[in-house]
Amino acid sequence: MATVLDDLSGFEFEAVMVDVFRHQGYRDVRQAVRTADEGRDVTMIDDSGPGEPVGVVVECKHTDAVGRPVVQKLHSAVTTYDYDGPCRGVVATTGRFTAPAQEYAKRVSDAPDDIDIDLLDGRRLREIGEEIGMDLYSGRIEVLCEETLPPPTDVETVTAERDAAAATVENLSSSELPVPDATLAFSPTLLVDTAVDATFETSVGVIHSVSDRERLAISADRDGPALLRSDAARLIDAGIDRAVPIPDGDEAVDERFAAVEFGRFGRTESEYVDWVVDRQRDRYERTVTYTGDNNVTYERTCTPTKSDVRVTGVEPVFLPQATTTTRLGEYEYGHAFVTNGDERLTVADEFGTCVHCDRGSDAGGGRADVTITHCDNCGSLNCADHVREERLVGEPVCTGCSTTGEFFLATKHFYDEANREAFAGEYAAMPVYRKPLENPKLVAGVAVGVLILLVVLFGAV
Ligand SMILES: [Zn+2]
Numbered sequence: 107m108a109t110v111l112d113d114l115s116g117f118e119f120e121a122v123m124v125d126v127f128r129h130q131g132y133r134d135v136r137q138a139v140r141t142a143d144e145g146r147d148v149t150m151i152d153d154s155g156p157g158e159p160v161g162v163v164v165e166c167k168h169t170d171a172v173g174r175p176v177v178q179k180l181h182s183a184v185t186t187y188d189y190d191g192p193c194r195g196v197v198a199t200t201g202r203f204t205a206p207a208q209e210y211a212k213r214v215s216d217a218p219d220d221i222d223i224d225l226l227d228g229r230r231l232r233e234i235g236e237e238i239g240m241d242l243y244s245g246r247i248e249v250l251c252e253e254t255l256p257p258p259t260d261v262e263t264v265t266a267e268r269d270a271a272a273a274t275v276e277n278l279s280s281s282e283l284p285v286p287d288a289t290l291a292f293s294p295t296l297l298v299d300t301a302v303d304a305t306f307e308t309s310v311g312v313i314h315s316v317s318d319r320e321r322l323a324i325s326a327d328r329d330g331p332a333l334l335r336s337d338a339a340r341l342i343d344a345g346i347d348r349a350v351p352i353p354d355g356d357e358a359v360d361e362r363f364a365a366v367e368f369g370r371f372g373r374t375e376s377e378y379v380d381w382v383v384d385r386q387r388d389r390y391e392r393t394v395t396y397t398g399d400n401n402v403t404y405e406r407t408c409t410p411t412k413s414d415v416r417v418t419g420v421e422p423v424f425l426p427q428a429t430t431t432t433r434l435g436e437y438e439y440g441h442a443f444v445t446n447g448d449e450r451l452t453v454a455d456e457f458g459t460c461v462h463c464d465r466g467s468d469a470g471g472g473r474a475d476v477t478i479t480h481c482d483n484c485g486s487l488n489c490a491d492h493v494r495e496e497r498l499v500g501e502p503v504c505t506g507c508s509t510t511g512e513f514f515l516a517t518k519h520f521y522d523e524a525n526r527e528a529f530a531g532e533y534a535a536m537p538v539y540r541k542p543l544e545n546p547k548l549v550a551g552v553a554v555g556v557l558i559l560l561v562v563l564f565g566a567v
């Protein structure tokens with residue numbers, strides 16, 4: 107039976123904590139009688155160590171977030187605690203501790219002459235619950251993420267990546283590329299370590315067993331948890347050790363970025379953990395066949411139980427994504443990459459796609475190997491089927507914007523009416539033998555026809 111910590115009153119929560127501490131082996135665990143709140147909810151004695159028994163004062167906070175003042179108050183409560191021997195303090199909460207609260211506890215604990223203060227958050231309580239065989243569940247643990255993979259620091263870096271993508275386009279020189287609009291977005295993600303250990307037995311013995319460790323990378327924005335693409339997951343895993351504090355304040359990010367956005371974790375940590383457990387139960391489900399004592403073959407579906415799947419680590423981190431929008435003529439082209447500070451992974455690239463037919467983009471949002479040509483007339487990017495040679499100037503023009511005209515039964519493409527008129531003038535002035543060259547296919551076809559005719563005629567003779 108799971109104890110849903112969220113459903114308890116503050117006093118009931120203390121009672122559960124008393125139970126937890128007793129299970130952990132503390133002695134003389136007492137829930138303080140409520141008089142004036144002196145910040146001393148539970149007291150107990152820790153005699154597990156080699157030295158003198160330690161007096162422990164516990165403050166229980168049944169709230170979403172515990173700030174520094176609560177830890178400070180506990181600190182002074184321990185300092186004034188009437189106990190004949192060494193003392194330490196514990197703050198237990200169903201939620202989480204703010205960064206200043208954690209810093210305060212660490213500073214006090216690190217000071218050689220001061221007491222130790224342990225902080226038990228909702229996540230740690232769940233772990234302790236597992237260790238002592240109590241299922242403590244808290245839905246209140248918000249994901250607290252203070253780190254990001256290193257983002258690109260300046261607009262030049264981002265623009266250079268756009269330039270590299272645009273360089274694959276035929277007929278588009280880098281000097282034609284305007285400075286793009288660049289934005290930076292930080293997407294919430296989680297690296298979750300899982301352990302699955304399950305054994306399936308029948309009367310004939312073990313029919314199936316699983317023992318596996320897996321690290322999952324999930325996107326954790328408001329759209330709900332989802333597994334990240336394997337290449338993005340690998341990028342995060344490779345960069346997690348380089349994570350840096352999230353940029354604080356406007357001056358921390360290049361001000362030339364048009365926008366800087368932080369995504370929000372859409373669920374509580376417990377919900378992500380539950381999602382991962384369910385996902386792993388499905389992933390490791392197997393249907394096995396085995397032969398019973400009676401020589402009959404049976405089939406059984408082996409699904410790990412919830413307790414067969416353990417989440418051994420949850421590490422939240424923001425994944426930076428840089429997006430550029432480049433205006434060429436009447437069109438805008440997006441390009442985006444995510445980065446771990448070292449490697450970059452392109453996640454959107456419209457420089458590889460024909461604007462008329464979408465050829466060039468593959469199903470995964472990547473680029474298929476298609477030659478893309480820029481139309482200087484309208485700014486479009488085109489596959490081979492949607493681009494022609496402009497007859498007057500000899501440059502590529504797309505079928506979307508070209509003006510056409512018929513010359514020697516062949517369709518010719520022009521930037522505009524004026525160019526077509528100009529070419530019509532040139533055509534009219536051409537010597538008669540030059541005009542058929544406007545339709546080489548027709549000329550070749552006629553030549554082959556004549557040849558066949560000659561062969562047939564000579565054959566007849
Ligand atoms: Zn096309």
Ligand SMILES: [Zn+2]
Pocket residue numbers: 481482483484485486503504505506507508
């Ligand atoms: Zn065009």
